[in-house]
Amino acid sequence: MAPTLLDVADLACRRGGRPVFERLSFALGAGELLALTGRNGSGKTTLLRALALLVRPEAGTIRWQGSDVQDDPETWRGRLAWLGHLDGLKGDLTVCENLLGAERLRDRPAADDRLDLALVAFDLNALAHRAVRTLSAGQRRRTALARVLLTQAPLWLLDEPLNALDAPAQQAFRSVLQNHLAGGGLAIAATHADLGVAGARTFELAG
Numbered sequence: 001m002a003p004t005l006l007d008v009a010d011l012a013c014r015r016g017g018r019p020v021f022e023r024l025s026f027a028l029g030a031g032e033l034l035a036l037t038g039r040n041g042s043g044k045t046t047l048l049r050a051l052a053l054l055v056r057p058e059a060g061t062i063r064w065q066g067s068d069v070q071d072d073p074e075t076w077r078g079r080l081a082w083l084g085h086l087d088g089l090k091g092d093l094t095v096c097e098n099l100l101g102a103e104r105l106r107d108r109p110a111a112d113d114r115l116d117l118a119l120v121a122f123d124l125n126a127l128a129h130r131a132v133r134t135l136s137a138g139q140r141r142r143t144a145l146a147r148v149l150l151t152q153a154p155l156w157l158l159d160e161p162l163n164a165l166d167a168p169a170q171q172a173f174r175s176v177l178q179n180h181l182a183g184g185g186l187a188i189a190a191t192h193a194d195l196g197v198a199g200a201r202t203f204e205l206a207g
């Protein structure tokens, strides 16, 4: 097993006043993928949101290389790429503008070659200058995944990444994810389907 980078210990979260999970612990190292499984409502999204500091845990710690991420939320957010249920894209902007805008927000303008690679990886070249509101659900999902790739963040948090993707797009996603892991990246993905990535570990939330 790779040395631990992300260490989650005794995490507990409540939503709407009800406990979702408690005493949840796991560790993840470079090159590892954790697939979060479990029934509807078992807490997969809640766990991803807690890791992204979008939901405040009731108890427990999230450490990156030994430091509590709550001590420096800004730096922690810079280490994450987030793909939610909703794609989080701006409908009036084009595919390219969405990708470049997200990187500008991170204060890391994307070089043209990295943008091209992200567009090619998800077969988006022909759609690059289309407004996102004119795209299909799968095309929007591919755009959101291209944005994840563009971040070059070490930890990817992905909520149902295969949603709306056709078979070629699912294959493109697998290959991008495998490259990310091979380069020492980490990923945590909530999923109801087999991600199809060899060596993935599974963490089942009991609900």
Ligand SMILES: Nc1ncnc2c1ncn2[C@@H]1O[C@H](COP(=O)(O)OP(=O)(O)OP(=O)(O)O)[C@@H](O)[C@H]1O
Binding pocket: 015, 016, 017, 020, 038, 039, 040, 041, 042, 043, 044, 045, 046, 047, 190
């Ligand atoms: N904003 C909210 N307010 C109150 N309760 C919430 C809220 N969001 C989620 N919950 C509750 O928290 C629990 C966990 O929800 P969560 O979305 O994390 O589950 P999930 O495993 O991702 O489900 P699914 O497989 O349906 O996507 C559920 O019981 C849900 O009803």
